[in-house]
Amino acid sequence: MKIVKIREDNCIFCHLCEVACIVEHSQSKDIIKAFKREEKPIARCSVEFNYPVSLSVMCRHCDDAPCVEACQNGSMHRDDRGYVVVDADTCVGCWMCIMACPYGVIKRDTRRESWGLSTKCDFCPDREIPACVEACPNEALTLEEI
Amino acid sequence: MKWMKNLKSYVPPSFVVERDDYRCIRCKACVEQCSFDATFYDDEEDRVWTWNANCVGCNRCAAICPTDAITVKRAEPSYRYNHNWNGHVDSLKKRAIYGGTPVVSMGNDKPYPIYWDNMLLNASQVTNPSIDPLREPMELKTFLGRKPDSIHVDDSGLKTRLTPQLELDIPIMFAAMSYGALSYNVIESLGRAAKEMGTYYNSGEGGLNKDHYKFKGNIIVQVASGRFGVHKDYLDVGSAIEIKIGQGAKPGIGGHLPGEKVSETISETRMMPKGSDAISPAPHHDVYSIEDLRQLIYALKESTEYKKPVAVKIACVHNVAAIASGIARAGADIIVLDGFKGGTGASPQVIRDNIGLPLEVSLAVVDERLRQEGIRQYVSLVASGGIRNSMDVVKAIALGADAVYIGTAALIAIGCTMCQQCHTGKCAWGISTQDPHLSKRVNPDMASKRLINLLEVWALEIKETMGAMGINSIESLKGNRLNLRGVGLNDKELEILGILPAGE
Numbered sequence: 001m002k003i004v005k006i007r008e009d010n011c012i013f014c015h016l017c018e019v020a021c022i023v024e025h026s027q028s029k030d031i032i033k034a035f036k037r038e039e040k041p042i043a044r045c046s047v048e049f050n051y052p053v054s055l056s057v058m059c060r061h062c063d064d065a066p067c068v069e070a071c072q073n074g075s076m077h078r079d080d081r082g083y084v085v086v087d088a089d090t091c092v093g094c095w096m097c098i099m100a101c102p103y104g105v106i107k108r109d110t111r112r113e114s115w116g117l118s119t120k121c122d123f124c125p126d127r128e129i130p131a132c133v134e135a136c137p138n139e140a141l142t143l144e145e146i
Numbered sequence: 147m148k149w150m151k152n153l154k155s156y157v158p159p160s161f162v163v164e165r166d167d168y169r170c171i172r173c174k175a176c177v178e179q180c181s182f183d184a185t186f187y188d189d190e191e192d193r194v195w196t197w198n199a200n201c202v203g204c205n206r207c208a209a210i211c212p213t214d215a216i217t218v219k220r221a222e223p224s225y226r227y228n229h230n231w232n233g234h235v236d237s238l239k240k241r242a243i244y245g246g247t248p249v250v251s252m253g254n255d256k257p258y259p260i261y262w263d264n265m266l267l268n269a270s271q272v273t274n275p276s277i278d279p280l281r282e283p284m285e286l287k288t289f290l291g292r293k294p295d296s297i298h299v300d301d302s303g304l305k306t307r308l309t310p311q312l313e314l315d316i317p318i319m320f321a322a323m324s325y326g327a328l329s330y331n332v333i334e335s336l337g338r339a340a341k342e343m344g345t346y347y348n349s350g351e352g353g354l355n356k357d358h359y360k361f362k363g364n365i366i367v368q369v370a371s372g373r374f375g376v377h378k379d380y381l382d383v384g385s386a387i388e389i390k391i392g393q394g395a396k397p398g399i400g401g402h403l404p405g406e407k408v409s410e411t412i413s414e415t416r417m418m419p420k421g422s423d424a425i426s427p428a429p430h431h432d433v434y435s436i437e438d439l440r441q442l443i444y445a446l447k448e449s450t451e452y453k454k455p456v457a458v459k460i461a462c463v464h465n466v467a468a469i470a471s472g473i474a475r476a477g478a479d480i481i482v483l484d485g486f487k488g489g490t491g492a493s494p495q496v497i498r499d500n501i502g503l504p505l506e507v508s509l510a511v512v513d514e515r516l517r518q519e520g521i522r523q524y525v526s527l528v529a530s531g532g533i534r535n536s537m538d539v540v541k542a543i544a545l546g547a548d549a550v551y552i553g554t555a556a557l558i559a560i561g562c563t564m565c566q567q568c569h570t571g572k573c574a575w576g577i578s579t580q581d582p583h584l585s586k587r588v589n590p591d592m593a594s595k596r597l598i599n600l601l602e603v604w605a606l607e608i609k610e611t612m613g614a615m616g617i618n619s620i621e622s623l624k625g626n627r628l629n630l631r632g633v634g635l636n637d638k639e640l641e642i643l644g645i646l647p648a649g650e
Contacts (some may be wrong), residue, residue, distance in 0.1 A: 010589045012576075014175045019212050031213055035171035052582035120598045135209065 001061075001082045002145050004123075004133055010140035011047070017056045020041035021134030024124055042107050044121040045132050054073035056141060057133065059084060059121035061103045066095035067120075069108060076118065083123040091117050149186075149197055155243055156224045157236050163207065169215035171336040176207035176216060181584055204565035206574035209230050210630035226271040238271040242270070246494065249402075251552060252580070253395055253489045253532055261506035261635075262538045266648060267331060268629040270616035279609035285619040286605055288317040288549050290386075290526040291455040292479045298383075308535070309454050309479065311426050312386050314549055315344030316605045317620055318539060320597075321553035322368050322390065322459070322529050325348025326403045326412045326424065327491035327568065329585035331593070332560060332577050337361035338440070338590065339597035348551070351375075351426060359383050366457065369446065370402050372426030372462060374416040383590075386480065387446050388457040390438070394488030394531035397461030397502045400426035402492055408573045409580045427618035439596055440476040447477075453478035459527070462486060462508035463501075467515035474516060474525045481525050482551065483508050489554040490529030492569035492579055505531045507546060510643045513546025513625055536607035545643070559600040560593045 017032070025041040026034030034040060045058035065084045067076045075091040078084055086097075093116025098106045111115040124130040133141045161185070177187045177194060184200035185207055187193070201218065208216040223513035225235055241249055270276040277284070291311035298305040320336045327350065334357075340347040341364045350614040351359075353375015358365075367384030369376050381387060392398065403412075403424035413420035433439050443456050458473045462465070470481050485505025490498065490518045509529050529542040529549035539550050558564065561575040568578035576587025608620075617623050631648040632640045638648055 010586060012587045013178050013583070014210055015173055015178065016175055016210070016212055019173045021174070031171065032169060035173075052586070054583070056584075112528070135212070138587065139592055140589075 002143050003061060003123075004058060004130055005142045005144045006055055006057065007140045007142065008053060010138045011054045011056060012140070013047055013049055013054040013137050014137065015047050016135045016137060017045045017058075017132035017141060021045050021121075021130040023056075024127070039111065041108050042118065042119045044105075044107070046105070046107075056132065057103060057105055057138075059123075060103055061089060061121075061123065064102035066102065067118075067144035070096040070100035072096060079125075081123070081125075084120070085122045086118050087119060088117055091115075093117055151199070157199075157239050159201060159202040159221050160223045161203040162198050163196040163201055164217045164218050164219060165196070166196060167218075169213040170631065171215075173212060174209045175212065179206045179574060180211045181206075181574045181579075181581075182567070182570075185643050190541055195349070200565045202565045203563075204567065204574045205563050222362065222617070225455075237326075242545065247494050249492050249568055249569050250447070250495045250498055251489070251491055252564050252566045253487045254498055254502075255566070257311070258504065259488075260532075261504055261639075261643065262534070262541055264520075264632055265506075265541050265630045265643075265645065266633060267537070267611060267615065267630070269365055269614040274616050277613040277614050279606070279613045282618065283611075284609040284612060285621070286316050286608065288314040289547055290314065290480050290528070293523040297525065308385075310453055312346065312455055313344075314346070316601060317543060317547075317549040318346050318349035318601060318604060319528070319549060319551050320556050321488075321551035322348035322350040322366075322388065323491070323553055323557075324352030324401075324403070325355055325415055326350075326352035326369075326407055326580070327578055328557075329573075329576060329588060330355065330357075330411070331585055331588040331590050332557075333358060334590040335560060335593035335597060337364065337587065338594035339601065340364040341538075342594070342598050343601045345601070346385060348388060349380075349384070352403070352424075354380055354383060355411060355415045361486070364422055368459075369442075370426055371430045372424065374424060374426070377417075381446070381450050381454075384454060386457055387450065387456045388459055388480075389430075389442060389478075390459045390531060391433070391439075392459070392461030392463070392484065393490060394461045394484030394486050394502055394505070395490035395498050396493040397463050398428060399494070399497055400428045402426070404492070404569065405587065407580045412580060436472040436476050438465050438485070439473065439478075443477045445565060457482055459484060459530075461488075462502075462503040462531070464503065466503060466508045467511045470512040470513055470525075471519055471521065474521050478525055480528060481512070482528040482530055483547075484531075484551075485509075485513060485531030490568075498641060500516040505529055505533075505542070507639075507642055508547045509542060509547055510627075510645075514644055517625075532628065536604035537611065538621070539604065540608055540611050541630065542632050543620065544626050546627075548624060556597060556600070559596045560588060585643075602622070 008066050021043045023034045025032045047056045050116050075087045076097050106120045109119045133143045177185045180198050194536050289311040292309045325333045336347040346366045351370030362383045363572050366386045368388045370390040405421045405423045458478040459482035462485050486502025528547040529547035532549045573579040576585045630645040633648045
């Protein structure tokens with residue numbers, strides 16, 4: 001299984017991983033439309049900064065994923081590829097996954113009418129190389145086999 | 147009021163940053179990447195804007211912008227045109243406002259003649275065959291160092307004892323750029339590329355970080371007037387030792403590394419207090435004559451048991467041929483000629499722009515003089531200062547160089563856009579900075595790959611051109627001025643360069 005390896009020594013704090021993530025999870029997948037015409041999706045990765053350290057963090061797709069354990073109705077589950085993903089149709093926004101996640105990489109999307117939606121890295125199911133990895137200008141995110 | 151323009155210190159901006167507001171998605175990548183405080187984001191107005199006066203034209207913002215919304219344009223001052231004073235008005239104002247002489251970086255940017263562009267190379271047609279480097283072997287290997295007058299060979303092999311030689315797989319080395327002027331990651335990249343390509347990088351005068359001792363076998367260590375970081379281990383790690391007498395960008399003056407760039411690790415490497423300016427004196431205080439230089443050369447040879455060639459680097463100045471002759475007789479194995487277009491991390495503007503000689507001319511006269519005196523074999527010549535492409539390399543070798551140094555070209559390969567701000571230590575491309583956050587912008591994995599690509603492509607281009615000339619070894623190109631013809635040069639220039647005019 002491949003994961004996104006985070007190399008903090010190379011992160012230049014440009015936030016382009018977040019931009020690419022937003023575009024990839026938008027309806028149009030067009031950068032201008034995603035930011036200016038649509039309801040902007042939430043970036044699944046976030047760049048942390050504490051001078052001089054910076055790094056982009058996103059779901060580690062843990063083998064023993066605590067978020068999957070914590071989910072009350074199985075919405076947080078492991079898909080065919082082996083990555084941890086959320087079933088948007090069944091998630092009720094109880095945020096137990098957020099409480100359980102040791103990396104703090106699950107975000108709350110509260111824009112749905114009924115209830116909230118846990119939002120996290122889905123490892124770009126439509127792409128061979130995740131959008132963040134491809135967008136990183138300094139190879140601070142690389143796709144590696146583990 | 148922080149960002150209000152004030153007439154007292156007003157000089158028109160050199161650049162104007164234009165932002166296509168429709169394309170700008172407010173991702174703020176440009177804001178973070180600008181290390182010169184020229185780009186801002188205003189939360190209340192939700193607007194990214196630019197303080198043009200601070201823009202240095204490094205183009206980092208334009209390069210990083212994911213929507214291509216930014217264009218950086220040169221701003222021409224709109225004073226009434228005056229051919230005589232053009233360009234001098236603002237530089238005069240700066241001196242008057244700040245009371246100091248401006249310090250600049252990179253090489254001379256004034257429109258002096260570029261002789262490389264007035265020389266054309268030959269090719270074989272009909273009467274002699276050209277060679278296809280993809281099908282036939284082509285030799286680029288070069289040895290730098292003193293060559294004997296003659297060699298004796300018998301059945302057991304070579305009988306003559308050779309003096310130490312530097313073996314180069316390609317006749318291109320990375321010029322002296324110190325750790326201090328450049329970031330740790332850049333030095334790491336240069337070292338990796340030199341190792342991979344079988345060539346050398348020069349430590350510059352800032353000593354050598356212990357981490358970079360791993361590049362032993364691919365390092366030339368420099369001994370300059372400041373003697374920063376020179377000790378036994380340092381000399382041992384080098385494959386050759388270079389005494390820096392002068393630098394093309396600032397002949398006649400020493401070096402100056404501003405205290406802001408002297409970080410913890412730099413202070414350790416240079417063996418000097420953290421945060422204090424690293425000032426190299428203009429002369430070596432123990433070298434006031436050719437005889438003194440001979441003493442220094444032999445002191446270094448003694449301390450390294452005559453196992454390493456010693457190079458002497460001089461800036462190209464008016465009497466360069468006579469000086470080079472003296473250096474050859476003083477016992478140097480290699481002479482490095484640094485032309486006036488060579489780069490620097492910091493130099494007073496007046497010196498960079500007005501002192502020195504073109505490399506092409508100096509190289510021609512030095513090679514000619516050493517041949518006339520019958521001592522050309524005692525030294526190898528390395529051409530340095532303003533080598534921009536592989537054809538400059540070929541022309542330099544045809545003019546008499548054994549190898550070349552590239553500095554600026556290597557930095558451009560890594561990302562440098564020649565904004566001439568090296569002396570500020572704020573390099574937005576992470577090259578000439580010691581800021582630990584900025585220097586991350588050079589990823590040694592990527593940068594060394596780029597350098598290797600550059601050298602591989604240049605090597606191929608050199609082979610192609612040599613093949614066209616019907617030459618299959620770089621040795622046969624050395625000093626082969628018959629393969630050069632001058633265009634647009636006057637008789638005296640042709641005579642000094644030792645080349646024929648086109649058509650003859």
